[in-house]
Amino acid sequence: MRDGSIKKLVILGGGTAGWMTAALAAKVLGKVIDITLVESDRIGTVGVGEATIPPIIHFNRALGIDEREFLTATKGTIKLGIQFENWLRRGDSYMHAFGSIGKNLAFCDFHHIWNRSRLRGDTSSFWDYSLNYQAAINNKFAPLTHIQGTNLPGISYAYHFDAGLYAQFLRRYSEGRGVKRIEGMVKEVRVRSDNGFIQGLLLESGLEIDGDLFVDCTGMAALLIEKTLGVGYEAWSQWLPCDRAMAVPSASAKPIVPYTRSIAHEAGWQWRIPLQHRTGNGLVYSSKHWSDDRAREALMSNLDGEPLAEPRVIPFRTGRRGEQWCRNVVSIGLSSGFLEPLESTSIHLIQTAATRLMKMFPHRGIRAEEVAEFNRQSRVEIEHIRDFIILHYKANQRRDSDFWRDCEAMGVPDTLSEKVELFRRTGKVFRDYDDLFSEAAWQQVMIGQGIVPEDYHPVADALSEEQLGDLMASLRTMIDGTVNSLPEHEQYLPNVG
Incomplete structure (x- = not known):
């Protein structure tokens, strides 16, 4: 983190969460930061989130995606x-x-x-x-x-689409706008001794990837937010009994x-x-x-x-991560929590988290006030959906x-x-x-x-x-x-x- 500036964004994990985040980051910040996405073809994705709600249209439009091209590529329906x-x-x-x-x-x-x-x-x-x-x-x-x-x-309308095909579509979009994709499995997550921030990822290939800000899109594995930083999980099984x-x-x-x-x-x-x-x-x-x-x-x-x-x-276990953003890690997708797909909100929560991150993207250093506000908004949003x-x-x-x-x-x-x-x-x-x-x-x-x-x-x-x-x-x-x-x-x- 040179001069405190956030210049290197590393997204760990692909799938819908990783590539939606990468695509939006490339569109909004591609000229001012370096964006790297690390994923492995050896790791599958849940890939059942095929139904959406109307705000997905605004997301696609913000990226400049043509609807006909999108529907063709994702085998989408209305x-x-x-x-x-x-x-x-x-x-x-x-x-x-x-x-x-x-x-x-x-x-x-x-x-x-x-x-x-x-x-x-x-x-x-x-x-x-x-x-x-x-x-x-x-x-x-x-x-x-x-x-x-x-x-x-x-x-008012939304889409049904093949989530795997949507991820591939956004990968092409992202790579065309400068996002660097690296294939590989993480062998070790390196943490700074002075502040507990993540310094970088060591892959099985021996490649080291350093970053200033990391996005955890590793799904329920929650490799960075939970397994590395130890952020806990608030379960809601007392209200949502399906597991x-x-x-x-x-x-x-x-x-x-x-x-x-x-x-x-x-x-x-x-x-x-x-x-x-x-x-x-x-x-x-x-x-x-x-x-x-x-x-x-x-x-x-x-x-x-x-x-x-x-x-x-x-x-699965319904609930939310205690903090969606902790230190220099933001969890997006299933790593941040899970609400069953009854009202088709899984992809929407990816969209809003990525959008929130773009709005609050840190400039010269990660500020506690910014992190707290991000987490407050995330908590309120998911609790409203939970009640519904x-x-x-x-x-x-x-x-x-x-x-x-x-x-x-x-x-x-x-x-x-x-x-x-x-x-x-x-x-x-x-x-x-x-x-x-x-x-x-x-x-x-x-x-x-x-x-x-x-x-x-x-x-x-x-x-x-x-x-x-x-x-x-x-x-x-x-x-x-x-x-x-x-x-x-x-x-x-x-x-x-």
Whole structure:
């Protein structure tokens, strides 16, 4: 660290985390720092994070990536939301659809208007007023910025893609912008005796790689942040009881739907993610309630195409690293913590950590105040996501297995219970400024999980009965007409439509 300046960034580990970090660093800081990424082809990656949420679009755009090129390279498809099946009760389903729902009034979100109408006998679904949902279930898509002839927002979308292909795509991008990739296994991590900072990496080949700042993207191995610096882990298994996943690809099914499916089973849930060339499948489950053999049987008997490989088991522990940034090491990806993929946040947490690092990148020395603020933001972000995921488990009405009864009976963080009770009593839900999920997201999951408000905002009473009926009918007409005019989802995909 010459003159205290941070000039050499070393990223240990490739995969999605390593190459997303390298790509963003090359774009933002490539002219002022040297960037080296060390990885070994002998080490596999988890590689099941194939579903994303809308902010990934901003990440790709920030890098200057062309969407068609990206979709072609990653075998990507469009994602308009997540369909939750059997979560409230067997046979029930709802969607966490991206984007807005209905039309908000001043100081009053649309769900208050819908709830007033419902309490007066209207049997329409909340999702009748979601453009994203209606497009998803009708297998339609086009990148609309607004509903034609109105000021109502259009479609909000994300992607499904092959995470391994995305990492390769970003590797080419990064190397083209000066990132140096070194193949090799770490033999020894060298630590400075004066301050405990990491000085460099000694590879099995004998090559020594020094750096000023290190990014740990070694996954659950956490080679730098935990095994070297000893930063502990805060486990959340008391709220998120699943501790294993089993993943297997299967042949692509038709049609290729523009949404993720999350199908609850007796001891957890199954994901189904449609790509252009295959379907990603996985079972998330509690080892306390199911054996691996039982999970394998359930997964393999519930595929929509022929399996393309043997299923592999991925043990995990939900929680967060005590400090995501310690000394001169920043952990990004699974080394920093893990939240099961229920709301497709794994890749997003990589994106926000890499973005946060770029915003707070140290100049002349690593400052304790900067590190503390980075860690504070990281903690708040992941705790908000944690609460949102817990909500799905807690608010179930299934009585068909010990797993679901245990989930319904468990205590939850006060931050979640207070939000749920406020919504249940008043219909009001408020998003903290640093909460990833919008008010519409919270509304959909709570209503979908059977938490329907007892009351609504008084502004909703400003509409006469006639105005209320006209508004609800006109919204449905606009949405239905827009969806009918959209092309099929597969027509938007390269090499498919």
